[in-house]
Amino acid sequence: MFRCIRVPKYFGETARRRLISSGMLDPGAKIRIDNDSILIPILADTFGDYDVIDADLEPTEHRETDYRNVANIPEELKELLPNSYDIIGDIAVVKFPDELVPYAEAAGDALLRTTSSLRAVMMDLGVKGELRVRDIRMIAGSGTSETIHKEFGVTMIADPGKAYFNPRLSTERMRIASMVKDNEIIIDMFAGVAPFPLVIAKHSKPSVIYSIDLNEDAAELMKRNIKLNRASNIIPLCGDASILIKDLPSADRIIMNLPQIADSFLHDALSNLKDGGTVHMHKIMERASSDETITELINEMKKKGYSIRIDREVELKTYSPTMSVYVLDIIKGS
Numbered sequence: 001m002f003r004c005i006r007v008p009k010y011f012g013e014t015a016r017r018r019l020i021s022s023g024m025l026d027p028g029a030k031i032r033i034d035n036d037s038i039l040i041p042i043l044a045d046t047f048g049d050y051d052v053i054d055a056d057l058e059p060t061e062h063r064e065t066d067y068r069n070v071a072n073i074p075e076e077l078k079e080l081l082p083n084s085y086d087i088i089g090d091i092a093v094v095k096f097p098d099e100l101v102p103y104a105e106a107a108g109d110a111l112l113r114t115t116s117s118l119r120a121v122m123m124d125l126g127v128k129g130e131l132r133v134r135d136i137r138m139i140a141g142s143g144t145s146e147t148i149h150k151e152f153g154v155t156m157i158a159d160p161g162k163a164y165f166n167p168r169l170s171t172e173r174m175r176i177a178s179m180v181k182d183n184e185i186i187i188d189m190f191a192g193v194a195p196f197p198l199v200i201a202k203h204s205k206p207s208v209i210y211s212i213d214l215n216e217d218a219a220e221l222m223k224r225n226i227k228l229n230r231a232s233n234i235i236p237l238c239g240d241a242s243i244l245i246k247d248l249p250s251a252d253r254i255i256m257n258l259p260q261i262a263d264s265f266l267h268d269a270l271s272n273l274k275d276g277g278t279v280h281m282h283k284i285m286e287r288a289s290s291d292e293t294i295t296e297l298i299n300e301m302k303k304k305g306y307s308i309r310i311d312r313e314v315e316l317k318t319y320s321p322t323m324s325v326y327v328l329d330i331i332k333g334s
Contacts (some may be wrong), residue, residue: 090148108140
């Protein structure tokens, strides 16, 4: 018997990728289809909100799946190898501490040998410029940084070397899609290759989604993704969101996934949001003082003439030892 999560077939690939990236997929058993669900073996007692059961799964032939065990680097450095990384389509994007950079190729080769779904491994050298583009370098594998990424029934062309893309926000994208009411007008101010608009268009019935990005490469990928998914209610726009938004209809919902500086655009979003509408804003905050930061934000918007309340505050991921990325659901008052 193996400990498993029960996942609807529709969400299976997304759940599997999340388990792999977090090091919690149990390689000792094969995934099994069970009516409209799939059973995925895990190396933990729980994972997210999925139901956990013990199930009789077929054992897999033993094969090393932890790249840290086979990486050809000095033993004393192996404990520094990251146990989580981004998987985007068939590429892995890994950030190494400085001590491991000279051994990056060896680590990348180990990842390829232990993860059959990967085509290439890229080293993350940090985000550069105002366009939030990762500086990446191939350390193992072949091909380019363009890849096909799938989540929740949506197929997306992504290229982390040209446009920002975060695969770890898949659950957040689906959460927002589940909140959208029929015929809503939605604006994504910093859309990248349009993952939020695409998932929303797939799983709800908005009237229109305006998908904006300043990055021309992102805008081109966005257009390709709209065509690929036949999402005719998504309108791609390339330019400064704070300017373009002024010519758009008032929105029911606005997405602001730019955690470093999104709050500096909040007054622009509120100026084009209907009363009672929602802004989903991502923001980096000190964990110890997040409440004070939110109070300051509310007071700052009040000075600008906007009454807002925070309907939901959730920590999405760790950003530094003392800071995290949060998503705030902000409701505009009358």
